[in-house]
Amino acid sequence: MSAAVYELHGLAAVITMNNPPVNGLGFDLRREIVEGLARAEADPKVKVVVLIGSPRAFSGGADIREFGTPKSTAEPGLNTVVRLVESAGKPVVAAVGGACMGGGLELAMACHYRVAAKGAQIALPEVKLGLMPGAGGTQRLPRLVGAEVALNMIVSGEALPSEKLAGTALFDEIADGDLLPAALAFAGKVAAEGGPLKRARDIKIKLPNAEGFFQFARNTVAAAAKNFPAPLKCVDAVAAAASLPFDEGLRLERELFLLLMQSPESRALRHAFFAERAAAKIPDAPEDTPLRKVAKVAVIGAGTMGSGITANFLSAGIPVTLLEAKKEALDKGQAAIRGNYETSAKKGRLKPQQVEERMALLKVTQSYDDVRDADLVIEAVFEDIAVKESVFRKLDEVAKPGAILASNTSTLDLNKIAAFTKRPGDVIGTHFFSPANVMKLLEVVRGEKTAKDVLVTVMGVAKRIKKTAVVSGVCDGFIGNRMVEQYLRQALFLLEEGATPRQVDRAVEKWGMAMGPFRMSDLAGNDIGWAIRKRRYLERPNMKYSKIADRLCEQGRFGQKTGLGWYRYEAGKRDAISDPAVEKMIADYSAEIGVKRRKIGDEEIVQRLVYALVNEGAAILEEGIAQRASDIDMVYLTGYGFPLYRGGPMFYADEVGLYNVVGAMARLAANPHGDPGFWKPAALLEKLANESKRFN
Numbered sequence: 128m129s130a131a132v133y134e135l136h137g138l139a140a141v142i143t144m145n146n147p148p149v150n151g152l153g154f155d156l157r158r159e160i161v162e163g164l165a166r167a168e169a170d171p172k173v174k175v176v177v178l179i180g181s182p183r184a185f186s187g188g189a190d191i192r193e194f195g196t197p198k199s200t201a202e203p204g205l206n207t208v209v210r211l212v213e214s215a216g217k218p219v220v221a222a223v224g225g226a227c228m229g230g231g232l233e234l235a236m237a238c239h240y241r242v243a244a245k246g247a248q249i250a251l252p253e254v255k256l257g258l259m260p261g262a263g264g265t266q267r268l269p270r271l272v273g274a275e276v277a278l279n280m281i282v283s284g285e286a287l288p289s290e291k292l293a294g295t296a297l298f299d300e301i302a303d304g305d306l307l308p309a310a311l312a313f314a315g316k317v318a319a320e321g322g323p324l325k326r327a328r329d330i331k332i333k334l335p336n337a338e339g340f341f342q343f344a345r346n347t348v349a350a351a352a353k354n355f356p357a358p359l360k361c362v363d364a365v366a367a368a369a370s371l372p373f374d375e376g377l378r379l380e381r382e383l384f385l386l387l388m389q390s391p392e393s394r395a396l397r398h399a400f401f402a403e404r405a406a407a408k409i410p411d412a413p414e415d416t417p418l419r420k421v422a423k424v425a426v427i428g429a430g431t432m433g434s435g436i437t438a439n440f441l442s443a444g445i446p447v448t449l450l451e452a453k454k455e456a457l458d459k460g461q462a463a464i465r466g467n468y469e470t471s472a473k474k475g476r477l478k479p480q481q482v483e484e485r486m487a488l489l490k491v492t493q494s495y496d497d498v499r500d501a502d503l504v505i506e507a508v509f510e511d512i513a514v515k516e517s518v519f520r521k522l523d524e525v526a527k528p529g530a531i532l533a534s535n536t537s538t539l540d541l542n543k544i545a546a547f548t549k550r551p552g553d554v555i556g557t558h559f560f561s562p563a564n565v566m567k568l569l570e571v572v573r574g575e576k577t578a579k580d581v582l583v584t585v586m587g588v589a590k591r592i593k594k595t596a597v598v599s600g601v602c603d604g605f606i607g608n609r610m611v612e613q614y615l616r617q618a619l620f621l622l623e624e625g626a627t628p629r630q631v632d633r634a635v636e637k638w639g640m641a642m643g644p645f646r647m648s649d650l651a652g653n654d655i656g657w658a659i660r661k662r663r664y665l666e667r668p669n670m671k672y673s674k675i676a677d678r679l680c681e682q683g684r685f686g687q688k689t690g691l692g693w694y695r696y697e698a699g700k701r702d703a704i705s706d707p708a709v710e711k712m713i714a715d716y717s718a719e720i721g722v723k724r725r726k727i728g729d730e731e732i733v734q735r736l737v738y739a740l741v742n743e744g745a746a747i748l749e750e751g752i753a754q755r756a757s758d759i760d761m762v763y764l765t766g767y768g769f770p771l772y773r774g775g776p777m778f779y780a781d782e783v784g785l786y787n788v789v790g791a792m793a794r795l796a797a798n799p800h801g802d803p804g805f806w807k808p809a810a811l812l813e814k815l816a817n818e819s820k821r822f823n
């Protein structure tokens with residue numbers, strides 16, 4: 128099947144792009160567009176050319192399947208195609224329907240005329256990958272829609288429906304009915320009229336006070352873009368369109384595009400883009416694994432997590448039966464769900480009618496009879512193995528055959544939970560993060576016996592409720608919390624050795640983490656970590672742990688919920704205020720254990736915290752708990768506030784160079800107060816570093 132189909136319709140040659148799903152401008156398609164154009168130019172009967180895609184997409188831009196392969200840069204490249212289309216001797220009409228984005232829009236803008244279907248989605252989204260348009264988009268769009276609209280589109284990357292751009296030079300006509308007949312009729316008129324071809328490059332931008340406008344834009348964009356260089360470069364390119372001759376603007380665009388392509392931020396964003404897609408793939412489950420139907424869901428436990436989890440499904444239009452042991456808790460959970468929706472409605476994010484529609488999908492109950500017909504049951508009761516046992520035994524009794532039984536446990540052994548049933552293949556973990564209706568991350572925990580179709584079905588369900596799902600094997604803490612435990616251990620050692628909570632938090636926040644470890648602990652509740660440590664002291668008595676956090680908890684300083692934690696909080700506020708009492712407690716503790724406090728620099732703080740994540744991540748990968756390094760990155764980007772522009776801990780380590788990471792760890796191990804065992808590189812990390820390889 129060819130990537131572009133060439134047909135004659137009277138005087139018009141129609142080139143139909145045919146590279147499903149979105150007419151990505153891959154090598155074959157680019158070549159065949161050029162061939163079609165040449166054929167049309169050579170045929171004296173042809174007076175006009177129409178370039179069209181599918182109803183789904185004129186073209187979504189570059190073919191991401193070719194990224195990083197020689198085909199992506201093979202000639203004819205997009206710039207060549209654009210140049211040939213623009214300089215064609217016969218008029219070329221783009222018939223734009225569906226998605227018209229990135230390179231697709233750049234191609235359409237190189238055509239002499241454009242007819243759009245209503246609702247076509249128009250965008251230059253390159254900025255979302257830390258890039259900018261690289262085939263004339265920054266020069267042609269401002270000429271066609273005006274500098275202001277173009278700047279907004281290019282800097283935000285957001286799509287606009289074609290109607291919104293009606294009346295600009297981007298579209299000569301917005302078609303009401305079928306696109307091809309409308310485009311052919313328009314092409315017929317163009318052919319009949321003759322006259323010079325319209326080229327976007329020939330338009331002169333009229334912008335009074337351009338300098339003031341772009342200065343204002345630079346200030347606004349710089350404030351919003353913070354750690355990302357691309358948006359400001361986009362402003363520079365659009366400013367060039369308004370002030371320089373077309374070809375000079377094009378040269379600047381090229382220069383900036385290549386610069387951004389090499390930037391660490393764009394590399395990180397592109398990594399995250401592919402990592403998200405990769406995370407959905409299960410290497411040992413064939414693509415055609417049959418899915419189980421999930422139309423009705425039940426949630427057991429209406430506490431913090433159960434009510435948040437329930438809301439995810441209601442928002443996706445999936446009915447939920449919420450079962451609770453205690454009547455008050457059931458009422459409270461139901462009220463929390465409604466309250467949340469009502470707050471959204473007040474903020475204008477939901478219509479009042481939508482609140483009612485969603486609540487109508489919710490059934491609350493105290494009887495297991497009501498969960499008999501659920502296709503998926505998610506348990507979110509107390510984190511206590513005996514309670515989980517009673518719930519899963521009951522579910523085994525009542526749930527219909529083939530129902531998926533999921534647990535939201537954060538620390539318990541999923542294989543044990545599965546063994547409470549006679550159907551361990553149907554049991555899986557769905558580890559949501561709090562607040563469950565907000566956080567993107569879902570760790571899908573694959574037990575020893577979890578059936579492949581159960582796993583694949585749950586990954587699909589995650590997508591329906593708009594979560595980023597990452598598969599984790601069974602281990603204590605799964606991927607995210609197992610790594611964070613080492614990060615927090617290191618944070619406590621830093622306090623013992625001389626840092627304050629504020630200093631540690633500031634250093635990593637400046638580096639890019641959304642929240643430092645101590646603010647995070649205060650938010651989550653210091654009692655949670657305390658409970659885990661108490662268990663650790665018994666399970667792994669040889670693991671070195673600072674007792675400093677226990678001191679804090681012994682004083683009842685559990686964090687925001689008690690008004691006191693590593694910081695103090697004023698009633699009703701969330702601002703973390705440094706507390707001299709805590710600083711004194713820390714200094715006293717150092718004295719007690721005989722550590723002479725020293726000044727610790729930000730670089731050391733960041734290295735110790737981030738490399739603690741990296742080393743545990745490497746162990747997790749080595750043990751097969753994570754399927755791939757990029758999955759670990761997704762966990763940290765979507766669940767732990769890791770800076771997107773650094774691409775996740777494993778990608779960041781790759782960028783630093785694993786050899787350098789191991790070198791830094793060797794230096795940290797020499798710290799006389801430190802735990803030398805802590806910095807022993809995981810075998811996989813050491814091996815990759817020796818072989819000059821990367822995780823990703």
Ligand SMILES: NC(=O)c1ccc[n+]([C@@H]2O[C@H](COP(=O)([O-])OP(=O)(O)OC[C@H]3O[C@@H](n4cnc5c(N)ncnc54)[C@H](O)[C@@H]3O)[C@@H](O)[C@H]2O)c1
Nearest residue numbers: 428429430431432451452456507508509510535536537561
């Ligand atoms: N809170 C978090 O941040 C978080 C994050 C991820 C996972 N989890 C896990 O989610 C689960 C629930 O945690 P939570 O924070 O929502 O707890 P929670 O205490 O807020 O809610 C638990 C609810 O379960 C109910 N319940 C207890 N036994 C029951 C039974 N036999 N049948 C029906 N209902 C019963 C309780 O009445 C309570 O309302 C735990 O396994 C926890 O480890 C919690």
